[in-house]
Amino acid sequence: MNDTPSEEVALVDAVVVGAGFAGLYMLHRLRQQGLTATVLERGSGVGGTWFWNRYPGARCDVESLEYSYKFDEALQSEWAWSERYATQPEILRYIEHVVERFDLRRNIRFDSNVISADYSARSRRWNITIEGGKRYEARYFIAATGCLSQPNEPKYPGQESFGGDIHYTSRWPQQGVDFTGKRVAVIGTGSSGIQSIPLIAAQAAHLTVFQRTPNFSVPACNRPLQPDEVAKTKIEYGRFREHNLEQPFAFNLFVNPRNLADASPAEREREFERRWSAFGGLQFLGAFQDVFTDPTANRAAQEFIRGKIRSIVQDPRKAELLMPSDHAVGCKRLCSDSGYFETYNRPNVDLVDIRAEPIESFVQNGVRVAGRVVEVDAIVYATGFDAMTGALSRIRIQGREGRRLTDEWAQGAQTYLGLMSAGFPNFFMVTGPGSPSVLTNMVMAIEDHVDWISNCIAFLDAEGIHTIETPGERQNEWMRDVSAIAEATQFSGCNSWYYGSNIPGKPRVFTIYVGFADYRKKIGQIAARQYDSFTLERETAVA
CATH class of the missing domain: 3.50.50.60 (FAD/NAD(P)-binding domain)
Structure with a gap:
């Protein structure tokens, strides 16, 4: 045919x-x-x-x-x-x-x-x-x-009356967007929000983040690949791939074979710190083999991340808002970031808790919450997918x-x-x-x-x-x-x-x-x- x-x-x-x-x-x-x-x-x-x-x-x-x-x-x-x-x-x-x-x-x-x-x-x-x-x-x-x-594209009352630009992370313009000199709102703090917020904040005159649910995030620890490590992997690529196919998540997650209860408090802290600062990303979930299955082990992982947020974010109010308290680490896909929590120390970044102060409507010059208008020139929906x-x-x-x-x-x-x-x-x-x-x-x-x-x-x-x-x-x-x-x-x-x-x-x-x-x-x-x-x-x- x-x-x-x-x-x-x-x-x-x-x-x-x-x-x-x-x-x-x-x-x-x-x-x-x-x-x-x-x-x-x-x-x-x-x-x-x-x-x-x-x-x-x-x-x-x-x-x-x-x-x-x-x-x-x-x-x-x-x-x-x-x-x-x-x-x-x-x-x-x-x-x-x-x-x-x-x-x-x-x-x-x-x-x-x-x-x-x-x-x-x-x-x-x-x-x-x-x-x-x-x-x-x-x-x-x-x-x-x-x-x-x-894309999940929620609609707020008055959205058609907003006089600025509206963008969605899930269908971003191919030519890119220049936020220089603009007041920007980002709605959503899932993965796309966590990845985009630091870069938007660095470019915009002012950024207001509208957060419904805080999420656990750990540093990605991203870096350039070194020729020797690439060569080593490629020499054994076949064996490397076969190993990954035998893993629970089909990638090379380095799981500590110990349970959390078998480690002393100092050992726990040391392993979580290693996963945070040296491994990064999804590797944090492998700190102890029972993080996914034992509530006590998971609570320890949660509290470690909350402690990191407290130590990074200088404003106690913002730090409290950014700390997840209603879900386990890993029950939502763990986010990986590059300076996300540090971004909230910038003088041009504000955080609005829309659980406490829901978005009421869009108006011509911004977003109305709790009877007040947050003036913005552009709005970014980082609201994920169906x-x-x-x-x-x-x-x-x-x-x-x-x-x-x-x-x-x-x-x-x-x-x-x-x-x-x-x-x-x-x-x-x-x-x-x-x-x-x-x-x-x-x-x-x-x-x-x-x-x-x-x-x-x-x-x-x-x-x-x-x-x-x-x-x-x-x-x-x-x-x-x-x-x-x-x-x-x-x-x-x-x-x-x-x-x-x-x-x-x-x-x-x-x-x-x-x-x-x-x-x-x-x-x-x-x-x-x-x-x-x-x-x-x-x-x-x-x-």
Whole structure:
């Protein structure tokens, strides 16, 4: 079949939605198998989350030597990362290099916003329509839409009356924003807020941060990569990658094998300090092996970070507001920063607690809180995403017997293995709800899922199987397991975007499988049994 632009329906073996890490590797694998495939991307370029999130300070919290593809030995050996934690521009350059290196661009359709996907039981094919009416027909429909790709954009009364500029960290202008001489408001202190606030404060005449919930953050301890450490890693890259695949979060987390209770007070302080000042970032979570599972150990980690905030932030009122008190360390993704708490010592930075003083409205010259107006020239929303399900929910996906995905997921996402959903044959999700996804090094999780899907499709084709579908009872059992595993960790007592708590009205459901290595073993066993836990149909399709 020829994948060429046409006014008629384009017939391909597979349609992939999204041109980020997942969609690009999915395209590469499908083409390797001799299948025709088209990637539909709503943006004007590749990169997925790294195309849209261009805000000041945007960078990855997984080390660059790990946050990269492993499928091609020459690619991982030749690419040179400059920093321990890569910035958004460097990651985007890497992705663009991959596209050119493997000639992927010719099968990507940019500015193609998918609005619907309908399954035909008669033809056993998916009919996909993009904005503007262009249609595609495919045997396989694959969502590589990402877990953090649908922005959460709250609206305040009077927003249309504000006379200045409004920006969103989740869709930052490609040309950048100059805040020189301006009074700026940032709403939100999650990861994007914590990363962008120090840089905005350094440029703006004045910055007011509007905070609802303080978050735990530790120094990233970022630095330039040294040639000798890069060379050492690359010599043993294969072994290094295999080791990571066996880790709970698919990256090289150095976990202290001791429990907190086995350490003296001085040893505890010393280990936490080492994790804060030398290791940095997510490595803080490995200070003791029971930080994630034992409330006492976690409270000790919390208090250490609060003590650091008290020692860094000179204004006691600001320090108190910046100290989280209602959740455990790690139950929300631990933030990594570069001078975040120090920023509140600047004379041009104010902090407003919008739990105590909620935003009432926007007015022409600023933001009204508690009956007063905070005058600003520009507003930045750092309010995150409708995570896990938001990107799929915006597409009208209709499976067997007219079943809508949004209806099936009305009480929370339901999948089997995070790969398929009952009633939607030949519809695969890369790092979908119910898989480890955002609790991992995402590139490793993506590659693992893409390999599984590709191998599954190859098996179906070799065996003359027309459709694969997950039984409802398998799906229900799987989601119960996902929830039960989470209940044994610190994730269970937390209101976070992991649960959808940041989206008003969204069901509070934990849809992330905790434990990448265990998960990988399970889906590998299912593949080895020739997908016997799925329903496979071999009947010839009706013409």
